[in-house]
Amino acid sequence: MEALQYFGEVSLYWLLLYACYWLLLRQHTFFGWNRAYLLGALLAAFLLPLIQYPEAAPPLPVTYAVSAPVLVVQATEPSLFTWIDLLWLVYAGGALYTAWRLSRHIRELFQFIRGGEAIDMEGYILVLMDDDRRSGAPVGSFSFLKWVVLSRSDYEHHFDTILSHELVHVQQRHSLDILLVELLRVLFWFNPVLILYKQSLQQVHEYLADQQAPNRDRYAEFLVAYALGAPVATLTNHFFNSSLLKDRIKMLYKNPNSRWSLSTYAAVAVVTLFVALAVASCERDVVPSTKGKDVDTGKPTMVEGIVRDEAGKPIPGAMIEIKGMQSGTSTDLEGYFKIRVPAANDAALHIGFAGYKTQEVKLNPKYKNVTLTVSMTPGASTEISTSPSAQVPSRTGDSLKTVVQSSTINGQPVFSVVEKTPEFPGGITAMYEYLSQNMKYPLAATRAGVQGKVFINFVVTTEGEIKDIQILKGLGFGTDEEAIRIVSGMPRWQPGSQDGKPVNVRFNLPINFQLGGKATTGGN
Numbered sequence: 001m002e003a004l005q006y007f008g009e010v011s012l013y014w015l016l017l018y019a020c021y022w023l024l025l026r027q028h029t030f031f032g033w034n035r036a037y038l039l040g041a042l043l044a045a046f047l048l049p050l051i052q053y054p055e056a057a058p059p060l061p062v063t064y065a066v067s068a069p070v071l072v073v074q075a076t077e078p079s080l081f082t083w084i085d086l087l088w089l090v091y092a093g094g095a096l097y098t099a100w101r102l103s104r105h106i107r108e109l110f111q112f113i114r115g116g117e118a119i120d121m122e123g124y125i126l127v128l129m130d131d132d133r134r135s136g137a138p139v140g141s142f143s144f145l146k147w148v149v150l151s152r153s154d155y156e157h158h159f160d161t162i163l164s165h166e167l168v169h170v171q172q173r174h175s176l177d178i179l180l181v182e183l184l185r186v187l188f189w190f191n192p193v194l195i196l197y198k199q200s201l202q203q204v205h206e207y208l209a210d211q212q213a214p215n216r217d218r219y220a221e222f223l224v225a226y227a228l229g230a231p232v233a234t235l236t237n238h239f240f241n242s243s244l245l246k247d248r249i250k251m252l253y254k255n256p257n258s259r260w261s262l263s264t265y266a267a268v269a270v271v272t273l274f275v276a277l278a279v280a281s282c283e284r285d286v287v288p289s290t291k292g293k294d295v296d297t298g299k300p301t302m303v304e305g306i307v308r309d310e311a312g313k314p315i316p317g318a319m320i321e322i323k324g325m326q327s328g329t330s331t332d333l334e335g336y337f338k339i340r341v342p343a344a345n346d347a348a349l350h351i352g353f354a355g356y357k358t359q360e361v362k363l364n365p366k367y368k369n370v371t372l373t374v375s376m377t378p379g380a381s382t383e384i385s386t387s388p389s390a391q392v393p394s395r396t397g398d399s400l401k402t403v404v405q406s407s408t409i410n411g412q413p414v415f416s417v418v419e420k421t422p423e424f425p426g427g428i429t430a431m432y433e434y435l436s437q438n439m440k441y442p443l444a445a446t447r448a449g450v451q452g453k454v455f456i457n458f459v460v461t462t463e464g465e466i467k468d469i470q471i472l473k474g475l476g477f478g479t480d481e482e483a484i485r486i487v488s489g490m491p492r493w494q495p496g497s498q499d500g501k502p503v504n505v506r507f508n509l510p511i512n513f514q515l516g517g518k519a520t521t522g523g524n
Contacts, residue, residue: 004087009049009279011191012498016275017041018193020268021200029256031207033265036199039177042184048276091190098189113147124148124170126154126163143169145176161222168209177201207251220249301363304338305372307331307351315353315376316455317508323348323360330508333455333473351376352421409459409467414504415496422460422496422505435511438486442478445513450475452482453510462502464492475513483511 018041025034057153116127116366127149143166154162169175181198187193213219307318314335322341331337341347343365356376363370408414423430445451455473457464471485474480487509496505 004084006049010045011188011193012040013045013048013272013276014191014193017268018196019043020271024264024268026200028261028264029251029254030262031120031204031211033262035177035201035204035208037265037268038197039180039202040309042180042197044272048272051276051279051472080319087167095186099186102186113144113149116149123169126150126274128152136463141166143167143175146170146175146254158226159220161219164212165209168212169205172205172208174201174205174208177205203247206248210248210252213252216252220252222247222485257369292459299343300363300371301341301343301347301365301368302338303341303349303363303370303372304336305370305374306335307337307353307374307376308335309356310377312375315356316453316510318351318353318356318376319508321350321352323350330483333453333510363382409461409504412462412504414459414468414506415498418496418498418503418505420497422464422507423494425491425494434490435486440482441513441515442482445475445477445479446515449515450477450479451513451515453512454479455508455510456483456487457506457508458487460495460505460507462495462504464495466490466493468506472508478515486511 021034021037021041025037028034113127116129117127119128123146125147127147129149129151137142141148142156143149148163148166148170149167150162178198178201180192181201185191185194185198210219307315308321309315314331314333316331316333316335318331318335318337320329320331320337320339322339323346329337329339335499339349341349341363347363347365349361349363350358351361351374353376356378359374359376361372361374424434452475453473454471454475456469457472458469461467466488469484471480471484474483495502497503
């Protein structure tokens with residue numbers, strides 16, 4: 001998407017710069033300056049989108065740093081085909097077609113040149129054509145790179161005048177300007193403004209060549225008399241072009257602009273730079289201090305993703321916290337989460353789950369939509385910042401209940417992620433055994449053939465007690481009540497701690513009811 005945006009900005013700058021040329025510069029008699037402006041505009045448009053507002057920090061590399069090598073971060077979720085892929089496919093098709101068409105024109109042009117009588121001259125090659133017509137279409141005299149092509153008629157009757165004119169094109173390398181535009185049209189085949197650049201450059205080329213005529217009046221008369229009606233080749237500087245004849249004669253007799261008119265070029269440069277800075281200022285991120293409070297300034301980053309275990313299975317109930325902020329979320333039954341992260345250069349997410357190492361994902365503020373796939377590994381959680389509240393994510397198609405979670409227990413705050421998470425006595429394996437030994441599959445669920453996961457949420461207090469039990473996603477038929485019963489009957493946990501002190505910690509636990517088997521936590 002970044003490349004598409006860059007291509008669009010380059011195209012818009014081309015349009016802006018050409019509009020300035022059309023309105024302010026095209027009537028100037030500074031033909032060399034106009035040529036330089038048009039060529040400079042074509043190249044400057046590639047640099048202007050890269051200008052940064054002075055107060056903005058340099059963009060970070062297009063990578064995501066992680067706190068542990070086991071964390072896998074992907075820019076996009078794998079998919080078979082997206083609309084971005086379709087756009088790139090259409091773009092590639094257009095570019096290939098335009099490149100093929102350009103190569104065909106160049107090949108046909110050289111074939112045509114090789115069909116004439118070539119004479120090596122000092123600084124150029126003179127090519128004489130025996131016939132002014134090829135395939136029924138008249139072809140007049142023209143120049144391309146170092147070749148000057150003259151018809152026999154022009155050679156016999158107008159040799160000096162036409163040769164002097166075409167040699168200016170050869171010596172000033174006007175053909176390279178047209179080739180540059182044609183190459184840009186391969187990359188930006190969808191942008192019609194390049195056709196206008198090409199036409200204006202061809203016009204300026206003729207003005208520059210006409211300017212070298214020794215006698216203005218006789219040369220103007222010659223142009224009017226020279227009305228062959230020959231077609232204009234795509235890549236060449238053709239001597240006669242009926243559409244430019246009026247303008248060429250007009251410019252021959254126009255009084256030169258004063259030196260003060262050169263200030264117009266400076267004015268255009270200032271306006272262009274101002275626009276570039278204005279665009280850069282709109283794109284820059286405001287980086288406020290976010291330590292210890294919620295801040296909603298600048299352009300936030302929307303982060304969504306899936307948290308998986310070491311086997312690649314989704315982890316429901318994993319806690320997602322914004323670094324240094326008092327907000328967070330947790331994954332749903334499919335391990336999915338979505339969270340809005342305020343703009344900041346040090347923006348990061350902390351991802352934790354009981355029995356797994358806490359991971360940190362650093363975010364690049366330059367990107368406003370990020371998709372992650374996070375792989376967790378078993379182990380003790382690492383030290384991270386705290387968050388006294390958590391939010392349950394919602395997504396179209398999810399059936400998670402909206403619940404009101406207590407922010408305090410016994411007057412003390414409830415944390416979602418801490419330095420040390422609460423632990424069932426004996427660890428996760430002991431918790432599995434407890435559930436297996438004490439679970440009673442409800443009769444109603446057995447008769448109805450109901451099985452699946454009950455998503456339960458509770459708080460482990462500073463004393464290790466289980467409080468504030470809530471069902472986030474239930475199955476019914478007595479499974480919800482059974483999940484609450486078995487969790488409320490758990491022995492005291494080893495409480496979580498922050499800064500070495502016990503704290504209340506909110507905990508999510510998916511309990512899997514399976515017919516023909518025993519209830520477990522997690523899994524599929």
